[in-house]
Amino acid sequence: MLRYFFAGLCFFMLSACTADPVLDLNQLEANARGGDQQAIVQLVDLLSAREPGLADRIYAITIEIGEKAVPVLLDKVHSKDKQLREYAIAALGTLKVVDAIPAISDVLSQKALERRYVAAWALGEIGSEAVVPVLINVLDDDNSEVRRYATRALIKLNKTAVMPLVEYLAKASGEGAAGAIRAVGDITDKRALQVLLAQSQGEQRAEAFLALGKLRDPSAEAALVAGLQDPDSLVRMNAAMALGRLGGPVAAEALTKTLEDDVHVVREWSARSLEMITGKPVLYRNSHDEYVRPYRVYH
Amino acid sequence: MQGKRRISLKKLNLVCLLVLFIAMTFLAGCGDDEAASMKTSSGHSRLQGQVTMPLEGVHLYVYKPGMDLYGPAFAISTATGIDGKFALELPDGDYVAVARKRAGGEETGPVVAGDNRSEFIKVSVQGGVVDMPVSAPVKIGDQRNFTGDIETSKTGLAGQILDSDGQPVANARVHVYDHVQMSERPKFVSEKTGPDGRYLIYLPDGGTYYLAARDKFGGPPKLGDLYGRYDKGTIEPSAVVVKEGQILKQVVITVTKVW
Structure with a gap:
């Protein structure tokens, strides 16, 4: 009796499955890994799937398939589906496909498109010198995520990006200048020193002070000491922060005075930097009017 | 494509559901690989040394x-042995x-506190x-508090977690650090955001803080996670200055997928 029951059950299952077959993801994956181009196309299309976790799973498989998936991924860079476009661009970036630079750069330049941040990210991953001007061009983009990822990508490109950034900074202002200053600061290349000193006199001086601190060049000390008198407390804090990394006796004297700044964080950073310069414990007045040592913000 | 994946429910019986469940469990169980990091690579050079005291179980x-x-x-090197020695093959470079x-x-x-780490x-x-000698002292300090554990104060942070489309992100948390490296456990962690993506964190004191938001808790962000630091693209996060007695508002953190 039980035997008939299970036989019927199996027949029922089979008839259900033949009416509307389930996608066999394992088989599709196996075919795609074997180089079956149709399977790769089908797999890459699944990057548009909205089921939780599915697109991420397909993405990992696509990356493992690697080179064989590249032509299909290139076809999807201009997809109207924002998720498919995002995953395809991310995959091309992860796979460091130099041939994808023109298409990804084009997406980055189309301001009406969503999720362009991934284009900036991918160009940074590909890492060719050719992407430097493309990334610099979006440092003043309207979208803050595009600006942020472009800055990060330029930092990743490192020395390759320095001279184009220095040339750009000579004329830049606003968000574009701020992004370029942050990038050269993190690359820590002294070829940027003069242009950063020039920027330390302008509207982006708070950013320039942080970048000068990262360069650790003592010739920036005078500009930073002057920054301790700035009317903007954020600028004073950044100047105090930067002096800890490069300051000498002159900086120590100036920081001793800003231990009594009106703003708590300026006092705190003055004390922290004084400890870094002198190697001795320094007390500052916290917001409860108690004299305490600053905690070590850098491990 | 979507239609092919769907299963018609009208003919499904208990066993079909069971089969489907097993299949879904199998698919879900196919965990993502760790983020791309090489254990070793073939190359022309060899970086080697010893972690003093010597220290066993250290990765470079x-x-x-x-x-x-x-x-x-x-x-990443394999863990050091009892002699504290490590070796790694690397392509030439800095x-x-x-x-x-x-x-x-x-x-x-x-x-975290109690672990060892070098400069x-x-x-x-x-x-x-x-050859590179390395010293990796024990890290001291740091603790984590959920904001619910902190007595409500007049000092804190408020804002919103958004995704790359500018939409609010639900079920994410803001992690607050007081060290720029953000390598230790967060000092404070917000409650999960609601559908509006908004958060509010009370802090015991004003000061300089560093922020990140994510949809998972614990361990480094992995492929597919939503993660974002409060920064402007720099290697170090941006400092957020909170004044004593102030709830600093409109601090927006954007999270994107980890690729």
Whole structure:
């Protein structure tokens, strides 16, 4: 009796499955890994799937398939589906496909498109010198995520990006200048020193002070000491922060005075930097009017 | 494509559901691989040395200049043995190395109080063998508090977590650090955001803080996670200055997928 029951059950299952077959993801994956181009196309299309976790799973498989998936991924860079476009661009970036630079750069330049941040990210991953001007061009983009990822990508490109950034900074202002200053600061290349000193006199001086601190060049000390008198407390804090990394006796004297700044964080950073310069414990007045040592913000 | 994947429910019986459940469990169980980081790579040079005291169970993490020094490394050594020695094959180039030993034995995740870690060491590998002694003292300090554990104060942070489309992100948390490296456990963690993506964190004191938001809790962000630091693209996060007695508002953190 039980035997008939299970036989019927199996027949029922089979008839259900033949009416509307389930996608066999394992088989599709196996075919795609074997180089079956149709399977790769089908797999890459699944990057548009909205089921939780599915697109991420397909993405990992696509990356493992690697080179064989590249032509299909290139076809999807201009997809109207924002998720498919995002995953395809991310995959091309992860796979460091130099041939994808023109298409990804084009997406980055189309301001009406969503999720362009991934284009900036991918160009940074590909890492060719050719992407430097493309990334610099979006440092003043309207979208803050595009600006942020472009800055990060330029930092990743490192020395390759320095001279184009220095040339750009000579004329830049606003968000574009701020992004370029942050990038050269993190690359820590002294070829940027003069242009950063020039920027330390302008509207982006708070950013320039942080970048000068990262360069650790003592010739920036005078500009930073002057920054301790700035009317903007954020600028004073950044100047105090930067002096800890490069300051000498002159900086120590100036920081001793800003231990009594009106703003708590300026006092705190003055004390922290004084400890870094002198190697001795320094007390500052916290917001409860108690004299305490600053905690070590850098491990 | 979507239609092919769907299963018609009208003919499904209990066994079909069971089969489907098993299949879904199988698919879900196919875990993502760890973020791309090489254990070793074939190359021309060898970076080797000893972690003093000597220290056993330490991994050396090697990054290229410009990489996030708290994200997946370019290369990771195998754990040091009883002699504290490590060796790693690397292509010629400049690198930043750091030794870490987590007390729990994990290879990834935040370095917390009680773990060992070295300073970041710049090293140039140019053919042949490069010897590098490393000191990795025990890290002291740090603790984590959920904001619910903090007595409501007049000092804090408020804002919203958004995704790359500018939409609010639900079920995410803001992690607050007081150290710029953000490598330790967060000092404070917000409650999960609601559908509007908004958060509010009370802090015991004003000061300089560093923020990140994510949809998962614990361990380094992995492929597919939503993660974002409050920064402007720099290697170090941006400092957020909170004045005593002030709720700093409109602090927006954007999270994107980890690729």
